[in-house]
Amino acid sequence: MNDCPSAWDPVPVLDPRRALRVVPPAADVDLVEAERAAARFMQALGLDLRTTGLERTPQRVARAYAELFSAREFELTTFPNDEGYDELVLARRIPVRSVCEHHLLPVVGVAHVGYLPGNRVLGLSKLARVVEHFACRPQVQERMTVQIADYLADQLEPKGVGVVIEAEHSCMTLRGAQARGADTVTSAVRGVLRDDARSRQEFFALTDRAGGH
CATH class of the missing domain: 3.30.1130.10 (GTP cyclohydrolase I, C-terminal domain/NADPH-dependent 7-cyano-7-deazaguanine reductase, N-terminal domain)
Structure with a gap:
């Protein structure tokens, strides 16, 4: 997964030569709970997760959104x-x-x-x-x-x-x-x-x- 502070936190103003940290602590991303929630969501929409094509979809959805909400760390050089x-x-x-x-x-x-x-x-x-x-x-x-x-x-x-x-x-x-x-x-x-x-x-x-x- 690509390596944001929390996506909803304001971004602090930093000296241009300091690193802008954009990697959340690992504890902020709970992929296991995200996968469970994705499964419940799909089931609530009437999808059968026992089919071969969908059985691992909740895991993929959780990882996909974790990646979409994450940016790589960099220095503003x-x-x-x-x-x-x-x-x-x-x-x-x-x-x-x-x-x-x-x-x-x-x-x-x-x-x-x-x-x-x-x-x-x-x-x-x-x-x-x-x-x-x-x-x-x-x-x-x-x-x-x-x-x-x-x-x-x-x-x-x-x-x-x-x-x-x-x-x-x-x-x-x-x-x-x-x-x-x-x-x-x-x-x-x-x-x-x-x-x-x-x-x-x-x-x-x-x-x-x-x-x-």
Whole structure:
């Protein structure tokens, strides 16, 4: 299982050079009880767990959701901006894998995350790690978008931050409205990317290009 503090705990603001711990203590995940609960849930829906195909499904369900609610530990590595780089840094199409907190159904999509550096620059892979951290819990897309933007603004102290998430919610495409092929787009901008029209336009133009719009 992939190795989040409790998925519902607020994320503390840490020094950018310290490790952001995202691995729950082992005692927080009770796979045995989760498997029992999954079995009871399936039986309550009229499923026969004695069949060959379903007999081990409760165990698989428990492990699958434990993995979906867990992110890998990482350090938010930053480096001095010795060259004084002051243009946009943008990581496009970062995979997003989350779970809708209202139905516990998958949310799958991509994130475009960018920032205008201040005194420090960030290791590029860490943008993907931050996205993964906030996605690995029951979520709503609007909150996740704001959390990523605010966290990077707090930790990195850049001149600006922008986040766009495009995702398909299976709670909307597979049930209810059954709007197959529909996706949801959310955005959050901070600092210069919010206040300066040209910088904001550049950011959204680049993310639109990434999405194939």
